[in-house]
Amino acid sequence: MTDAYGVVSRPVRLDYTFTAGKALSRFLTIIEGGKIIGQRCPKCAKVYVPARGSCPTCGVATAEAVEVKDRGIVTTFCIVNIPFPGMAVKPPFAAASVLLDGADIAIFHLLQEVPVENVRMGLRVEAVWKPASEMEMSMESIAYFKPTGEPDAPYDSYKDLL
Numbered sequence: 001m002t003d004a005y006g007v008v009s010r011p012v013r014l015d016y017t018f019t020a021g022k023a024l025s026r027f028l029t030i031i032e033g034g035k036i037i038g039q040r041c042p043k044c045a046k047v048y049v050p051a052r053g054s055c056p057t058c059g060v061a062t063a064e065a066v067e068v069k070d071r072g073i074v075t076t077f078c079i080v081n082i083p084f085p086g087m088a089v090k091p092p093f094a095a096a097s098v099l100l101d102g103a104d105i106a107i108f109h110l111l112q113e114v115p116v117e118n119v120r121m122g123l124r125v126e127a128v129w130k131p132a133s134e135m136e137m138s139m140e141s142i143a144y145f146k147p148t149g150e151p152d153a154p155y156d157s158y159k160d161l162l
């Protein structure tokens with residue numbers, strides 16, 4: 001079927017299997033239990049979450065497991081205003097880079113329980129975990145992040161980790 005411009009729209013599906021590797025497999029196994037684990041670089045001491053098994057800066061293997069907190073700082077964010085197919089949350093909503101306490105790289109996740117106009121850099125947030133019966137080996141074990149009510153983190157405390 002073509003639209004008014006003569007463009008054909010057809011559903012497309014692609015199934016594939018992803019092999020996580022040792023470091024990411026460990027992360028995924030542990031997050032199912034409600035904990036977040038990263039790895040520290042033996043050279044620069046940065047903690048990567050989730051770990052991929054090596055430090056992209058130093059080019060050395062990472063092995064030391066480090067548990068990080070399930071709370072942290074919004075370092076950057078975007079407000080989603082436009083709906084798209086398959087969307088789980090009604091717009092407008094915020095998605096943010098969250099620098100977990102103890103980590104040196106941010107993860108990207110959904111923010112909820114905060115009006116989008118109140119989302120800002122430095123906002124302290126914490127994970128809202130799904131019930132144990134819904135936990136899975138994915139970042140989806142965390143339903144979303146919400147504000148902790150703590151004072152905002154000063155910019156200088158995360159400016160080098162954006």
Ligand SMILES: [Zn+2]
Pocket residue numbers: 041042043044045046055056057058059
């Ligand atoms: Zn390093």
